[in-house]
Amino acid sequence: MRQLRVGLAQMNPTVGDIEGNVRKVIDWMERARALGADVVAFPELVLTGYPPEDLLFKPAFIEANLRALEAVTGASRGLTAVVGFVDKKDDIYNAAAVLHDGALAGVYHKQYLPNYGVFDENRYFQCGTEAPVFAVGETVIGANICEDIWYPTGPSTSQALAGAELVVSINGSPYHAGKGRFREKMLATRASDDLVCLAFVNTVGGQDELVFDGQSLILNEKGECLARGRAFEEELVLADLDLDAVFRARLHDSRRRKEKLRFPVPAPRVELRTVPARPKPALPPREEQALAPAEEIYAALVLGTGDYVRKNGFKRVVVGLSGGIDSSLVAAIAVAAMGAANVVGVTMPSPYSSAGTRRDARRLGRNLGIEFLSLSIGGLFRAYKRTLARTFKGLREDVTEENIQARIRGNLLMAFSNKFGWLVLTTGNKSEIAAGYCTLYGDMAGGFAVIKDVPKMLVYELARYVNRREGRAVIPESVFERPPSAELRPDQTDQDTLPPYVVLDRILEAYVEENKGLKEIVAQGFDTSTVQRVVAMVDRNEYKRRQGPVGIKITPRAFGRDWRLPIVNRFREP
Secondary structure, eight states, X not given: OOEEEEEEEEOOOOTTOHXXXXXXXXXXXXXXXXXXXXXXXXXXXXXXXXXXXXXXXXXXXXXXXXXXXXXXXXXXXXXXXXXXXXXXXXXXXXXXXXXXXXXXXXXXXXXXXXXSXXXXXXXXXXXOOOOOEEXXXXXXXXXXXXXXXXXXXXXXXXHHHTTOXXXXXXXXXXXXXXXXXXXXXXXXXXXXXXXXXXXXXXXXXXXXXXXXXXXXXXXXXXXXXXXXXXXXXXXXXXXXXXXXXXXXXXXXXXXXXXXXXXXXXXXXXXXXXXXXXXXXXXXXXXXXXXXXXXXXXXXXXHHHHHHHHHHTTOOOEEEEOOSSHHHHHHHHHHHHXXXXXXXXXXXXXXXXXXXXXXXXXXXXXXXXXXXXXXXXXXXXXXHHHHHHTTTTTTOOOOHHHHHHHHHHHXXXXXXXXXXXXXXXXXXXXXXXXXXXXXXXXXXXXXXXXXXXXXXXXXXXXXXXXXXXXXXXXXXXXXXHHXXXXXXXXXXXOGGGTSOOHHHHHHHHIIIIISOOOHHHHHTTTOOHHHHHHHHHHHHHTHHHHHHSOOBOOOSSSOTBTTBOOOSSOOOOOO
């Protein structure tokens, strides 16, 4: 039996840390070699980190990445390695280097450049036109990059028809909830349609608002999963492929003979010398269970938060604790990401803060084991009102005074950030940010918006998951039971201004995620005036969202890179 051991290094690179990324690649190569891998693959643009964005306009950055490729090439002795980098010809290319036994065997240029959602690759790269295959003795391998594998009859098909028994797909595939399951179905279809073993390696880690989930896959020619990488963790995924099984399956499929006629120009073929066989230790059994939805999203938020904080050089974070559900969830995520010793909670009660929320903020801090500070803002609020009394004479208190309280809190948190170097984590959720139910330079003030893309009802679900995960009420039960309130005026609740969150979230999902129009949303059974009000709130509050901090993307369409609504915009649906 012709057997090939394939390794997928789903690692966590850092954008711009080319030297650090090289060290990690070489380290994973050594691990793969020790475990008897014949082929090891690394993620898309692993040497630069993904996505490098406008760093690609810097010639020095491109040259540093090319020098890095030379370093990892020399480390590939005894292996075939597929490594993502930026290639430079008359233009630049998103590229995969195929390294073989210490030499550069060839380069593949990405053919399909995504330019939708969070992707903007046409801004930077030229697309490739060739899909070479590489022959090592009787074994033929193809390599392509991320978007290429999503196209039926794309590069993987031409490589399989040119004889490739294994196609390696290197990826920087960003996470959103449920994407992993959909992606695995697509890859299984691609492998079985092309009668090819498929090795799909995905990066892991957080990069600004994006999180990469790993979940790398090795599939056989039937589309059956041989090995699956863990979600949101670095690891080396290994499996042994039966290449004779690929040959036998192709003998019985007459489609291939006809399909080859559609590809009259054969893929370029590169012949490589064989590498002496090495002893292969037995592979331990793998049992990777898919994460439940809440567990998956929580893991994404923890990884994205931790990587954003650490990769930007911060040691500690600070969270304003209101005693409400949002700040409670953010604090729990921060502790999971950074450890309790590196999280500070600050409660800042106003004259309208209830005894219940004050008590719950303190209980949460104690349950999480974090440093807890309490600063009353009553005196500062009175000082503001005295300062403004002459100018505001004769005017009733309104949202102005509410926002002053939020901005006092924002100032205090930023003072801690300046004095101690703590990163401020904001606590606003997607429902509030969509509707503009948030205060510029107040509760929006901070460095990172952990739950910016988490709708309110999902906040409750994740908070329940935190308590189940810990086996105790880390987040006090009274936090779940109390009606949501900003507590910026007497007896205030969020529903004084917003529809019930269960209704608001469904309308926002239809308008923001699904891009449905007003009439389509009303047709789903919602009250016309409520839909009109929600749509108007979303449209008129873009100016706020543009000025808020970045936050982790966990839905298919997040505010930020996914969403580009003009601020100056007079269009309104009839």
